[in-house]
Amino acid sequence: MGIKMRWEDFARSMGVEPQILENREARVLKEFVMDLKFPTHCQGCQGLDLSNPNPVHHPSYELTPACNHDCIFCYSNVAVKLGKAPKPGYYGWENPYAITVSQYGEPLISPRIVEVNRMLRERFPNARLDLQTNGSLLTEELWRKLDFDLVMISLDAASREKHLKITNADTFEAVVNALRIVGGDKSVRSVVRTIFMPGINDEDIPKIAELAASLSVDEMMLQPLTIHELNVERLKRAGLDFERAESVRDFLKAAMEAKEYIDVRISGCQLAVYRTMDPLTLFSAKRVGRDVAPAVKREKTKL
Numbered sequence: 001m002g003i004k005m006r007w008e009d010f011a012r013s014m015g016v017e018p019q020i021l022e023n024r025e026a027r028v029l030k031e032f033v034m035d036l037k038f039p040t041h042c043q044g045c046q047g048l049d050l051s052n053p054n055p056v057h058h059p060s061y062e063l064t065p066a067c068n069h070d071c072i073f074c075y076s077n078v079a080v081k082l083g084k085a086p087k088p089g090y091y092g093w094e095n096p097y098a099i100t101v102s103q104y105g106e107p108l109i110s111p112r113i114v115e116v117n118r119m120l121r122e123r124f125p126n127a128r129l130d131l132q133t134n135g136s137l138l139t140e141e142l143w144r145k146l147d148f149d150l151v152m153i154s155l156d157a158a159s160r161e162k163h164l165k166i167t168n169a170d171t172f173e174a175v176v177n178a179l180r181i182v183g184g185d186k187s188v189r190s191v192v193r194t195i196f197m198p199g200i201n202d203e204d205i206p207k208i209a210e211l212a213a214s215l216s217v218d219e220m221m222l223q224p225l226t227i228h229e230l231n232v233e234r235l236k237r238a239g240l241d242f243e244r245a246e247s248v249r250d251f252l253k254a255a256m257e258a259k260e261y262i263d264v265r266i267s268g269c270q271l272a273v274y275r276t277m278d279p280l281t282l283f284s285a286k287r288v289g290r291d292v293a294p295a296v297k298r299e300k301t302k303l
Ligand code: SF4
Pocket: 041, 042, 045, 046, 047, 048, 056, 057, 058, 267, 268, 269, 270
């Protein structure tokens, strides 16, 4: 019968202290992960609870699957193409911790945004209300009519040209202006939401962090890329490095660079898993970043 030894004990029996076998970069990654805070948006989400075998996202109120951007990575576009986008309405339960408006499409396109925002405040006075938008349609005038606790504005490029390439919309200035509006309003938590797309926007990420910080935006939520089958060709054409897109180490290094400028956070459900990994696993881990069709796992509920 063979004797099974833990690798640490094996190293000791060879006269080597185990931590010497770990590389320095792996240790730095681990420390970084243990220091990172969960994004404000993730607080209260089932995704943080690793003992939950089938976590679902926060409740959301869907206004429209339509969007004035056409991003090369977007799951909402894919859902529309596959006929899987949710119909407008509330997808959640009673007493929600937080509600996202919305997970699909661009909510500020809808003429009902102000009315729905008010209705949700009245119906769920204890819930945190999160607006998730591409920012391009936000004006001072509209902002005065809205009432959210947290605003996430998507920005994946630090220049007009790159933004156009990623979103297929010439709206860079408008999005920057939206970040300025929400960053300047200290009654709301403002977040710039950025997707890590190596080969496309790795150089932009620290610049976006710097730009957002200069506009007093509170936080950056950096998210890994999920590659939807229908987007593969577009991502390829834009220059995505598919291997690095799945590397946890590369993703964390991008977060480290952004941290020089802003309070960076990474998706909570990812962070919860990374925290359980030992340094070497973290260093070499690959994320399965592929998906065929995005789906809402919550029932539509009549309000
Ligand atoms: S990123 Fe994960 S933890 Fe955060 S809100 Fe989304 S599903 Fe929940």
